[in-house]
Amino acid sequence: MALVDNSWYLDFGDGATTGYYAVATWQSNHAYSAGALVRQATTPTVGNERVFIAVVGGTSGGTEPTWTVTRGAKTTDNTVTWQEVTGIAAVNGDASATPTWTTVKNTAVTLGQVIQRNNGASYQICTTAGTAGNGAEPSFSDTAGTTTADNTVTWTSLGVVGNFTGWQAPAARLGSVLATNWAQYGNTIYVASEHAETQSSNLTASLPAAAGGSGPLNILCVGKSHVPPTAADLTTGASVSTTGSATLAFGLSTSSARPYYVYGVSFSCGSGANSPDMTLSGVMFLHNCNVTMGGTSGGKVLIIGSSGGNCSHHEWRDVVVTFNASSSCLAYKWTSHRWRGNNSALAGTAPTNVVASPGAADAASSVLFEGVDLSLITAGKNVFSNGAVSPLKLTVKDCKLGASAGIVSGTPLPGTEINVIRSDSGGTNYRQERYTWSGTQTTETTIVRSGGASDGARSLAWKIVSNSNSKWSYPFEAMPIEIWNETTGSLTITLYGIWTGAAPPNDDEFWLDIEYPGASAGANPQGMLATTTKDTILSASSAVNNSSDGSTWGGSQTYPFKITATISPTMKGPITIYPRAAKASTTFYLDPKPEISGVGVGRSFVVSPGVYLNERFAGIPASRMHLGH
Numbered sequence: 001m002a003l004v005d006n007s008w009y010l011d012f013g014d015g016a017t018t019g020y021y022a023v024a025t026w027q028s029n030h031a032y033s034a035g036a037l038v039r040q041a042t043t044p045t046v047g048n049e050r051v052f053i054a055v056v057g058g059t060s061g062g063t064e065p066t067w068t069v070t071r072g073a074k075t076t077d078n079t080v081t082w083q084e085v086t087g088i089a090a091v092n093g094d095a096s097a098t099p100t101w102t103t104v105k106n107t108a109v110t111l112g113q114v115i116q117r118n119n120g121a122s123y124q125i126c127t128t129a130g131t132a133g134n135g136a137e138p139s140f141s142d143t144a145g146t147t148t149a150d151n152t153v154t155w156t157s158l159g160v161v162g163n164f165t166g167w168q169a170p171a172a173r174l175g176s177v178l179a180t181n182w183a184q185y186g187n188t189i190y191v192a193s194e195h196a197e198t199q200s201s202n203l204t205a206s207l208p209a210a211a212g213g214s215g216p217l218n219i220l221c222v223g224k225s226h227v228p229p230t231a232a233d234l235t236t237g238a239s240v241s242t243t244g245s246a247t248l249a250f251g252l253s254t255s256s257a258r259p260y261y262v263y264g265v266s267f268s269c270g271s272g273a274n275s276p277d278m279t280l281s282g283v284m285f286l287h288n289c290n291v292t293m294g295g296t297s298g299g300k301v302l303i304i305g306s307s308g309g310n311c312s313h314h315e316w317r318d319v320v321v322t323f324n325a326s327s328s329c330l331a332y333k334w335t336s337h338r339w340r341g342n343n344s345a346l347a348g349t350a351p352t353n354v355v356a357s358p359g360a361a362d363a364a365s366s367v368l369f370e371g372v373d374l375s376l377i378t379a380g381k382n383v384f385s386n387g388a389v390s391p392l393k394l395t396v397k398d399c400k401l402g403a404s405a406g407i408v409s410g411t412p413l414p415g416t417e418i419n420v421i422r423s424d425s426g427g428t429n430y431r432q433e434r435y436t437w438s439g440t441q442t443t444e445t446t447i448v449r450s451g452g453a454s455d456g457a458r459s460l461a462w463k464i465v466s467n468s469n470s471k472w473s474y475p476f477e478a479m480p481i482e483i484w485n486e487t488t489g490s491l492t493i494t495l496y497g498i499w500t501g502a503a504p505p506n507d508d509e510f511w512l513d514i515e516y517p518g519a520s521a522g523a524n525p526q527g528m529l530a531t532t533t534k535d536t537i538l539s540a541s542s543a544v545n546n547s548s549d550g551s552t553w554g555g556s557q558t559y560p561f562k563i564t565a566t567i568s569p570t571m572k573g574p575i576t577i578y579p580r581a582a583k584a585s586t587t588f589y590l591d592p593k594p595e596i597s598g599v600g601v602g603r604s605f606v607v608s609p610g611v612y613l614n615e616r617f618a619g620i621p622a623s624r625m626h627l628g629h
Contacts, residue, residue: 072112
């Protein structure tokens with residue numbers, strides 16, 4: 001049976017006298033009683049800092065022993081026997097997280113496993129591995145150093161529970177607690193708010209994919225007022241950092257669906273004129289954390305590890321990313337990422353591009369920034385810079401931008417899509433934009449249709465600009481317009497537009513694809529697709545249907561047109577309209593407020609422009625029929 005601990009304590013302290021460094025150092029020729037705690041006297045290598053407990057009392061040797069730092073291992077020191085106990089709940093004063101004998105009854109017990117008597121009187125440590133008994137609990141002693149046979153297991157008493165106070169024997173480094181046979185999924189690692197772990201060498205803290213347990217692994221920054229910590233102790237302040245050119249890799253770089261939850265811990269990578277990378281990988285939820293790229297010569301945050309093809313997912317809430325070089329950026333590889341929060345999400349030096357593609361390591365990803373403050377990005381800076389070698393979908397939704405902030409630098413590569421939904425620097429909430437390889441969509445307030453879409457304060461239109469990449473086989477696809485339909489039967493949908501042409505556009509230059517629930521007379525919700533374009537790439541084109549339109553538009557565009565489509569939904573549900581532009585290097589203006597009329601089953605109706613068909617949304621301006629994604 002694997003170790004059955006479920007809570008761990010981590011406190012590097014100030015690296016000198018607090019936390020792990022408050023544990024007494026080993027002394028030569030010293031009389032130690034069973035139950036005494038020590039750490040190495042000679043400074044161990046990074047990651048090998050350990051706390052040991054005397055299971056056999058005696059006198060230590062004249063020279064420090066060669067410590068065995070394996071989890072639960074024993075070390076002989078003249079007449080003293082030590083056993084490794086770093087960070088476990090029992091020796092940190094947490095009896096509530098220490099399993100009882102009944103927990104390990106009739107199971108294989110691993111060397112170093114600490115339990116408590118069923119009556120909670122004392123702790124016992126496994127000093128000989130084996131299989132625990134299957135009858136009544138053994139007659140354990142509460143006297144430290146006393147051994148008890150339990151079938152093929154030998155337990156040694158560590159003394160009464162009250163001998164061990166809070167945070168008395170914490171681990172020093174996160175990577176140590178995440179090593180094999182230490183923390184498992186479903187465990188909680190309590191990190192003291194004073195924890196200030198740092199090193200000048202590359203830092204890797206990665207939970208093995210084969211580790212046991214279930215559920216998320218929780219890593220929580222806490223105050224030290226209570227053991228175990230309570231909700232009131234949850235706080236910030238703990239940090240894990242590297243200096244110089246040392247990289248930092250945290251997470252799981254292999255395929256695994258098991259998640260981490262991290263609260264209040266700051267991660268910092270590098271310092272000075274260096275540009276080391278930080279890697280955050282696996283399935284990870286960062287909450288109220290800080291991520292700092294400390295190098296002043298650039299750098300990047302890769303949200304997924306280096307193992308090719310291993311996907312991950314990241315949830316960030318109230319996370320602040322600090323850059324110290326304008327060339328630093330966020331980069332993505334095989335991940336989905338949702339970043340939410342009400343705080344300033346960016347700090348330090350404004351990056352030239354928040355999301356960029358610094359190398360061929362990037363891979364297909366989907367990213368959502370939602371409700372975060374990106375106001376550090378102002379004129380001359382961009383949310384995204386082209387150059388990705390794999391498709392990226394980035395959506396900036398309900399975010400605060402800096403004045404004159406750029407959205408996209410360059411033309412995105414095929415498959416990449418950058419969306420802006422209700423994000424701006426001023427008092428506006430109508431900005432909706434899309435940037436792709438074949439064109440762009442922005443919001444227009446001057447060239448607008450009389451009686452058309454409005455946010456209640458101003459008239460709006462969509463400005464769609466195709467580029468030279470736009471073709472019938474790869475058109476620019478504008479944001480979808482979605483409405484709710486409360487009836488069945490034949491419906492006619494009309495959208496209005498205007499452009500500079502002398503005649504209406506052809507149906508292979510601008511058209512609508514419409515998806516609606518229409519299969520099998522309501523037997524299932526399978527969608528049907530209607531289109532107003534030609535049948536195949538080799539079919540002849542013609543002017544858009546019902547192209548004659550007398551609408552009045554502002555601005556200097558010359559030819560208004562309209563497109564109609566007839567559909568027959570067989571179920572109530574959403575109707576989604578996808579406008580597409582395929583005439584290269586052309587500007588279209590589209591009124592995103594459809595008109596819908598028809599005869600439903602059992603009744604006829606005409607929908608007033610600008611009102612949802614669903615009565616729950618009656619009176620909502622038509623421009624808000626666009627629900628985004």
